[in-house]
Amino acid sequence: MRAYLGEFELLLLLALMHLGGEEAYGARVRAEIERRTERVVSPGAVYTALDRLEARGLITSWLGEPTPQRGGKRKRHYRLQPAGKALLQRSQEALARMARGLEPRLENP
């Protein structure tokens, strides 16, 4: 298992934390990332990445109910697992450690 998270994976896990519960499914995750980072991602990219995270045991998923809004197609909901949360923290810290001492330069380019 890899020790850290990729950038996109980091964004995804953070988005899941922001949303939580019933709201944590593909469309909302995508919207959240788009809103906060102004980065446009496709649902396909979101799902394949989430898929990978699930395979690593960082998150779990379950199928929701079909809604008419979705043309009768089911949602797939996600929840952060303890392992995922721990890895998120580690990645965050690693990032912080790497950036330590660079703050003035990073903030005033």
Add this chain to the structure above:
Amino acid sequence: MKRPPVVAALLLRICLPRDAYDAVAGDLDESWHEGALSRRRYWRLALASMLACAAARKRGTAGTPRIAADPRKGERGMRSLAQDVVYGARLLRRNPGFTAAAVATLALGIGANSAIFSVVNVVSLQPLAYHDSQNVALLRAFNVDTGAEGFALRLPDFVELRRQSTVLDDVAAYAYWSASLTGGDMPERAQAYHVTANTFELLGVMPLLGRGFLPEEGVPGGPNAAVLSHGLWVRRFGADPSVVGRDITLDGRAFTIVGVMPRRFEFPVFNFKGDLWAPMQIDPDAVLAGRSTSPSAVVIARVRAEAGYAAAQAEVDAIMRRLAAEYPDTNRSRGARVIELGRLDDEVLAPALLIVAATVAVILVLACANVANLLLARGTARQRELAVRAALGAGRWRLARQMIVESLLIGAAGGAAGLVLAFFALDALRAALPEIVWTTMPNVDALRLDRATLSFTAGLSLLASLLFGLAPAWSAVRGQLQGGLRESGAAGGSRGNRRLRASLVVLQVALSTALLATAGLLVKSYQRQLLIDPGFDARQVLTMTISLPDNRYASQESRLRFFEEAARRVSEVPGVSSAGFVNVLPFSTYNRGTRFTIDDVPPPEPGREPGAAYRVVTTGYFDALRIPLRRGRLFDSRDRLGGDRVVIVNDALVRRHFGGHDPIGSRVHLGRSDTPESPTIVGVVGDVRHDEITETAYPEIYLPAQQAPQSMMMLAARTAGDPGTFAQAVRTAIQAVDPEQPVYHVKPLQQSVDESLVLQVSAAGMTGLFSIVALVLAAVGTYGVLSYAVGQQQREFGVRLALGARPRDLLALVVSRGLRLVLSGAALGVACALGVTRLMAGILYGVRPADPSTYLAVSAAIALVGVVACGIPAWRASRTEPMAALRVE
């Protein structure tokens, strides 16, 4: 709520496993319904999703099988599809010969169709550039008794229709006006029209600059206003935007430019497109009062959309009937037909276009059959490869899909190459279009590869791919069921496969036979038309038109002096043997007619007088055109203005109205003349065909120009060589009479005659060309099938040779096998052609649809090509060496 893009959703469904599809498409649909996505954005995200899933699968980094690599659904996924595409492309690249043959064949078929589609699009599908142009109608004059059609109505009828109609929103009229445009560097002749002041509003087109006409400009004595076409504005005024308000001189009078029309505006159409328009200044009441002497004008109308054409026609019929009852002298048997302006050319062009379109469609089918044949042949060779893949777990659907993907690739490449071909074909076509098409045909400028043609080509490529791809795919899958890993080389492909390919050959030969027969009939019909004597000798005759402006040539004497002097000077030009003027030349697209009665014969009721073509000529005219004198004399210097009035008539008039008796000395009264005195017939000349070379001769009456001076006349000068080279000398001779007088429509008479046949030439030429292409395709198909079969049967031939067969026997065997296919195809084709060409009876001249000699020639050609196509493989078969053949396995 709008539905999300169907095609994108369908693509997702095809390319993603079920679960991933639910999640991805569900999300997209949800965002769509929230209004967060545009159509374009939906598409982008859908495509990106497919790529993401495919990439994940390819990297093998996907986690759970759910999204990316469901082992059950995986085969339907994007990854395997991408694999198919890559694999297919690699395969095509590795067989350059096969690929080139298939793509070139398809390019030919698709390119021809794309080019012809562009033409059909311009001619029949694109609306005229008017507002709601489907409601703009032409009110075409016709005789309710005889059904004869004319173009123009008479002005009083126009006024009445405009006043009385409730179903026509508006009615406008226009009349040709050959204005000379002076001032500036050079006198120029403009295609000008007098139009009623409401014309631009009726058409619903706003000027690009300035305005249209005001009602007060459309009454007698109103200000002289002019609206320029975009073309004239650019050509003459350098697209100067300040031109509005400036004065121009037309026929010596000053006109104020009030507007410039936009570039795409063309009016009128199917007539010389206007360079400029000026208001027709009429007083409706005065027009009605002068009913019997009123001029005519072409009438257009806007049909009320809710009412429709049938209601408009019914109302116009009622009005015209009422007028006929009220004013029998002028209106008896006059009717008007309401025709959509944009459909005017349909009845002329539709049959020819239909033939050409059908021809290129057949070409495409032939091309598809050839490619299918190639694929089938290759499919047989690939049996083992497919069997191995099947053994390794590829499903039947997967194998079929592989074949279909390959077909789509070939189709796409063929379509792209076809587009390039179409581009050059259209370029060539534009260059070859005669001037008359450019100056009269609407929308010709739009004849190029536009978006519609691109979509058409894309659709056609897809269709073609399915057409030629399905049979091989099906055959591959079925072969799989039967064959497995069995060696199949010796059998020459499965039995069904062989039968399929044999029937493709029969189909190809049949189609090309039918095409060849169609083309043969058209060519023969065209040749027959070339042999017709039009009644005059058009070779080496130079023609041009001169229109004298009223202000400088007010009196009859001055006009007459000009034309006599001009004719004299032109005939003195070295190399010109004779020259004369006429009011309308044959094949000039203009015509004039008159009604007449014969004195001493009880006159028919008013309004039912017979008609004749009305010609006014100077003395040299009959000589210049070599129209033969049958009886009596031609016009000469005895016939003066104010002297005894004389006419010359033609054979057709004598046949029809004098029962063939000598008419010399009889008097005919002309409807057009304002004097009560009837001119005397002094001569009879041969019939002249005027509009079409195939028309039956129509009665003609010639008047001497001295007794009926005209302001517009056309010159015919017989030269001693290429008439084009005399244009400058003749022009100079005319300018010596009046340096300010412009001449126009300078061209050889033969060219006008040829232009009248342009439709026949193009139809015959195109079907001829395409049928040869078809023949080549069919020959290649036949050759391909036979030579492949021969290759597969090497061992059989070896055995036969070993058992004592002579090479000759093998030759005969293969040829007879091939000819059997070719001959049954030819028989089928002849049967088809007999059925189809019957529909062409209307456009054939002098040849019956079932013309035996054409069919004989076609059958012979097919048989000959068949022998060659079969002969080469047969010769190869006969050269089989028994031992080599046995070693093949």
